Every structure is written in structure tokens, then in C-alpha cells.
Amino acid sequence: MKPFLLKADQAQFLLIDMQQKLFPAIHNGENLLKQACFLLSSCRILNVPVKFTEHYPKGLGGTVGEILECMPEGASRFEKIHFSCWAEPGFNAFFHKEGRHQVIVAGIEAHICVFSTAMQLLDVGYEVVVASDAVGSRNPEHRSICLETLRQAGAAVLPAESIVYQMLERAGTPAFKEILAAIR
Numbered sequence: 001m002k003p004f005l006l007k008a009d010q011a012q013f014l015l016i017d018m019q020q021k022l023f024p025a026i027h028n029g030e031n032l033l034k035q036a037c038f039l040l041s042s043c044r045i046l047n048v049p050v051k052f053t054e055h056y057p058k059g060l061g062g063t064v065g066e067i068l069e070c071m072p073e074g075a076s077r078f079e080k081i082h083f084s085c086w087a088e089p090g091f092n093a094f095f096h097k098e099g100r101h102q103v104i105v106a107g108i109e110a111h112i113c114v115f116s117t118a119m120q121l122l123d124v125g126y127e128v129v130v131a132s133d134a135v136g137s138r139n140p141e142h143r144s145i146c147l148e149t150l151r152q153a154g155a156a157v158l159p160a161e162s163i164v165y166q167m168l169e170r171a172g173t174p175a176f177k178e179i180l181a182a183i184r
Contacts, residue, residue: 004102004127004156008046008167011129012100013039015052016085016107016114020061026108026136027143035134035160036106037070041182042164044072045175049098051076053085055113084116086124102127104163105155106134111142118150128155129163 015036023029043050050072054063057079062068076097080088085095103126105118114135121128130150137143151157158166161183168176 002127002154006102006104006129006163006166007169008048010100011102011104011167012049012051012095012098013043013104013106014085014095014117015040015050015067016105016117017053017055017060017109018064018067018107019054019057020064022055022060022108023064025138027138027140029136032108032134032136033064033066035131036067038182039104039106039131039134039160039163040067040070040072040075042160042167042179045178046164046167048104048167049074049076049100051078051095053078053080053107053113055083056081083113084120085113086117086120101125102129104129104131106131106160108136109142110135110137111139111146112137115146115150118155119153122150122154130155130157131160131163132157133159 052075078094082088085091103121105114105128107114118128118130132147147157164179
């Protein structure tokens with residue numbers, strides 16, 4: 001992996017398939033929900049574009065209500081049926097709107113849609129950071145194997161707080177103070 005630091009003006013956040021019918025079966029879901037909301041609110045403060053997907057929402061329901069409440073204004077939604085977002089027709093154009101080359105990835109399930117999407121993003125040249133505490137699977141072992149494989153493939157695998165502090169870059173700013181209040 002080529003070393004890099006996340007920059008708020010170069011990053012975008014992709015939240016994958018945090019849907020009503022999938023979410024109740026996810027191991028440690030409450031912590032995942034908390035960390036995903038922390039990332040979403042931090043993206044709002046730092047002006048990082050947010051995109052989110054729903055896999056076959058007719059059958060799996062829409063995005064979890066608590067996530068929608070945390071979603072910043074202007075977040076963009078994309079429906080899909082492919083496990084990899086990148087493989088879905090139209091996703092490339094949807095994803096390239098801001099021209100940002102760093103991607104923070106979170107969501108479910110870690111070993112299926114998150115994994116496939118992150119691998120394809122790495123393959124086409126994006127700098128990918130996977131929020132380790134904001135991804136989940138029904139089986140925690142599947143999540144662990146996925147995160148290790150993504151790390152070996154070149155993704156940075158970090159907790160949400162590390163991701164946010166990288167984008168903040170320094171203390172003492174209004175954004176730092178607002179995010180610090182959310183952490184406490």
C-alpha cells in the first residue's frame with residue numbers, strides 16, 4: 001500500500017446497504033450504528049460528500065431510520081442489485097461527481113458488498129479507507145477475514161475516530177470543537 005493521509009477536501013464517504021431487514025442480524029449492530037452516525041455527522045461538519053446505497057430495497061427495505069436521521073443534507077442515494085457497487089450500471093457516473101480520489105467505506109455486510117466494492121475501488125485506483133468499527137456482518141469471523149484481506153490488498157483499515165482525526169488535521173479549529181463535542 002502506498003502511504004497516504006485522508007484529506008477532507010479529497011475524500012468522500014460511501015455507506016453501503018445499512019438497510020432495515022439486514023441490520024437486525026448484524027453482530028454488534030448498535031456499535032456499528034453509533035460509529036456510522038459519528039462518521040456521517042463528521043462528514044457534514046467537514047464538508048465531505050456522502051453517498052449511500054441500498055441493495056434491492058423492495059425486498060430488503062430502505063436505509064435504517066437512525067442512519068437517515070444522521071445523514072447530512074445533500075447525501076446521494078443509489079439503488080443496486082450487484083454486490084459490488086462498482087459493478088452496478090450507472091454507479092461510476094454517480095460516484096465520480098465530485099472527482100475525489102479518497103473513499104471512506106462503511107456498511108454491511110462486510111464480507112459481501114463492502115468487500116466487493118472496496119476491492120474494485122482499489123483496483124481502479126482509489127485510495128480506500130475502511131472504517132473498521134462501522135462495518136459489520138452477521139458472523140464476526142467473516143468481518144475479521146474481510147478486513148484483513150482488504151488490508152493486505154492495500155486498503156487502510158482504521159476506526160472511525162482515526163479517520164475523522166486524519167481529516168481534521170489539527171486541534172483548535174471550529175470543526176475540531178464541534179466534533180470533539182460529539183465524541184464526548
